[in-house]
Amino acid sequence: MPRGAIIVDKERCKGCGLCLVFCPQDVLAFSGEHNRSSYDVVCMKHPEQCTGCGFCAQTCPDIAIEVYRQKKPKDGS
Amino acid sequence: MGADTIDKVLMTGNEAMAEAGIRAGCRAYFGYPITPQNELLEYMSAHMPQAGGAFIQAESEIAAINMCYGASAAGVRTMTSSSSPGISLKMEGISYIAGADLPCVIVNVVRGGPGLGNIAPAQGDYFQATKGGGHGDYRMIVLGPSTIPEATEHVMLAFELADKYRGPVMILADGMLGQMMEPVVLPKPVDPATLPAKPWALTGAKGREPNIVTSFYLDPEELNMMDVKRESRYRQIEEQEVRYEEHETADATVVIAAYGSVARIARTVVKMARGEGIKLGLLRPISLWPFPYAPLRAIADRVDAILTVEMNAGQMVEDVRLAVAERAQTPFYGVLGGLVPTPKDILREVKRYAG
Structure with missing residues (x-):
């Protein structure tokens, strides 16, 4: 079960690749899918490795990445 | 709060150059979409009408540059922008604008080439910008900003130089400068009404001799005279405007x-x-x-x-x-x-x- 997931706003992404450089888990890759401005947008290539650390969202100059984290299970559950 | 009410803002290069254009007193912008320059055009579409100016998304790059020719002939500070393939299309118009001794500011947010190339930053349009591009003996002042604050200053400067020397001035940016965001201290707006008069402009000839704006001189002696005069201005630019x-x-x-x-x-x-x-x-x-x-x-x-x-x-x-x-x-x-x-x-x- 992955600990995190991201959603990329495809129309905001300009394919600069900064998030790829900073992802510590090698989750991200260019998707080959182009947005309306023709930029190759980023996707999760290895979603199972995402920890939800949020480095990608912090480095994104265009605020195109939303990060979701898996809630920690409560004790005894 | 809009960029017109605050002075220090975080903007993309494209947006900053558009805002600087409006602040430089540009009241006629004509363009056509192309990545990585789109935000400049989009910003103009939202803000030029508020400044009381004209924004037109033309049917093509060629139409846009010729609209600049017309607006400039009427004495208005005018601007267009595009990226490499679009700038190639504008080259005919730029030559006419130079030949008619008209001021005009052109922003080239350069992308990979030749042909359609791609939409990533490149500097492959240096020859086109500095050595001609269009036909005939003309020169164009070309400014190469390195940061977004500088690109903003260059737009203000480009309008001044275009008016002073009566010719096209190009800002040679690239896809990186266009898309990147940096904090910019926006320049103080210029009121177009306070700019020096343009006695050559086509403003209606009631009560005076008509002005003629043209690049067409059939008589070689006459064209030679115009060319030599323009050349002397180019020598003056070479002496005074090296940066x-x-x-x-x-x-x-x-x-x-x-x-x-x-x-x-x-x-x-x-x-x-x-x-x-x-x-x-x-x-x-x-x-x-x-x-x-x-x-x-x-x-x-x-x-x-x-x-x-x-x-x-x-x-x-x-x-x-x-x-x-x-x-x-x-x-x-x-x-x-x-x-x-x-x-x-x-x-x-x-x-x-x-x-």
Whole structure:
């Protein structure tokens, strides 16, 4: 079960690749899918490795990445 | 709160150049969408009407530049923008504007080429911008900003120079400068009503002799006269409008010559090299025409090599070699295809010529 997931706003992404450089888990890759401005947008290539650390969202100059984290299970559950 | 009410803002280069255009008193913008320049056009579409100016998304780049021709002939500060393939289409109009002695500001957010190329940053339009591009004997002042604050200043300056010398002025940016965000202190707005009068403009001839704006002179004697007059203005520009920046050149043994985005990467290289004891400097041409031949020549006399770095196959390096002649080595390092060199790439090249 992955600990995190991201959603990329495809129309905001300009394919600069900064998030790829900073992802510590090698989750991200260019998707080959182009947005309306023709930029190759980023996707999760290895979603199972995402920890939800949020480095990608912090480095994104265009605020195109939303990060979701898996809630920690409560004790005894 | 809009950008018109605050002075320091975080903006993309495209947005900042558009806002600077409005603040420079531009009241007629015509354009056509193309990546990576789109935000400039979009910003104009939202803000030009608020400034009381005209915004038209033309049917083509050719239509847009000719609308600039018309607006400029009527005495209005006018601007258009595009990216490489679109600028090629505008070249005919730019030649006509130069031939009719009209001021106009053109922004080229350069992308990879030739042909459609791609939408990544490149510097492959240096020749087109500085050596002609359109037909006939004309010159165009070309400014190569390296940061977004500088691009903003250049737009203000471009309108002043265009009016002063009555000709087209180009801002040669690139996809990186267009898309990147930086904090910008916006310049104070210019009220178009306070600008110097343009007695040559077509403003209605009631009570005076009609003005004629044209680039068409069938009589060779007459065309020669117009060309010679324009040429003398170009000589004046070469004497008065050369702009450049020197960084750590005083004790340098190797100097990088780079403009625009590459120059800001080169500043990092200078710091890295100095940290390793390599005496590296940077000369950054700011006006690409007129080109800073004399400052380069002066540096060439005291260094071993001037390494030109560009995001193209070697264009500005021809001007560097013209300036340096045989006084120093003039190697070239370039990356193609819309790739951007890293500081490490450039430092590796520097080391081939240092010590």
